Amino acid sequence: MNQSVGMSRDTESESRRLLEEINKTSTTYGMSAVWFLGQESVVIKGGEHVLYVDPYMSGELERKAGFQRAFPAPLHPEHIDNADIVLITHEHDDHMDLGTISAIAKLNPQTLFIAPAHCHEAMLGAGVSAQRLRAASCDQWQDLDGVKVMAIPAAHEVLDEHEELGHRYVGYLIEIEGVLLYHAGDTVVYPGLVERLQAYAIDIGMVPINGGDAFRRKDGIVGNMGFREAAELAAAAGFDLTIPMHYDIFPWNGEKPGYFIDYCYENYPYMRTKVMARTERLIYVKD
Secondary structure, three states: OOHHHOOOHHHHHHHHHHHHHHHHOOOOOOEEEEEEOOOOOEEEEEOOEEEEEOOOOOOHHHHHHOOOOOOOOOOOHHHOOOOOEEEOOOOOOOOOOHHHHHHHHHHOOOOEEEEOHHHHHHHHHOOOOHHHEEEOOEOOOEEEOOEEEEEEEOEOOOOOEEOOOEEOOEEEEEEEOOEEEEEOOOOEOOOOHHHHHHOOOOOEEEEEOEOOOHHHHHOOOOOOOEHHHHHHHHHHHOOOEEEEEOOOOOHHHOOOHHHHHHHHHHHOOOOOEOOOOOOOEEEEEOO
16 A cells, blocks of 8 residues: 555545445436545536546645645545546646556546646556547537536636647536536636626536635746636626535645635525535535
8 A cells, every 4th residue: 555645454444434325325307426535526416427627636746846746645546446537637647647547547448538738648657548539629518428528618727728739727517417517727817707607597616716826926826816706707607506625635725715715605695505525425405
């Protein structure tokens, strides 16, 4: 067992328990289940389809950069054998975790991987076959065996679009069993984002809140929207339920989610929000 990932016997059993819960969870049309795994890693289940977004479960980043996670990864990569679709928002190691991607590719011959073209070379090198890897197409729906996915441009402080490779950073709209979710990826609110999102009746919006500043940029840490900006985006876009993300794994690049909740309560007291505990399951029922 690789101790750098933080998997003791107890956490290994918890990893298996969580996967069993995901597999046993059943939803019908108009329902979706969401599990929050830290940072921007989430699992989404609708019907029998299981999606992973930015699964960051390995110790690759810790080994490469010496970063220390605030808590052990809740899933062991070599346990993840239920992934139908994996969505990657961009190539940063805490989002495109090649250790986890490689393990999923080996265990799940049926998994489809969707990622910006900027990520493809690295993912192919990690063992994802070209037949199972698709480009994240912005403003164009992809039908993946009944699950619809569309990439939304993200501005990890700035929009970065290549003439041939497309947008370097993306978020995703995911329509699954009649529920529409938005995973923002790493982004600030850029001109036109609110209007893009207002065009859809989004049930669940998942947005980063860790913000950014000159001191973190000096250390090479690119920023995102802060808790105020995230709350204002949620209100303007009209999300039915908003879940904050990207605040908990690395304390020096985090935020207190209570600030987000306080701001929403004071400014938008009827806006529905949810801070999810690590590995908590949320069952969303569409009105």
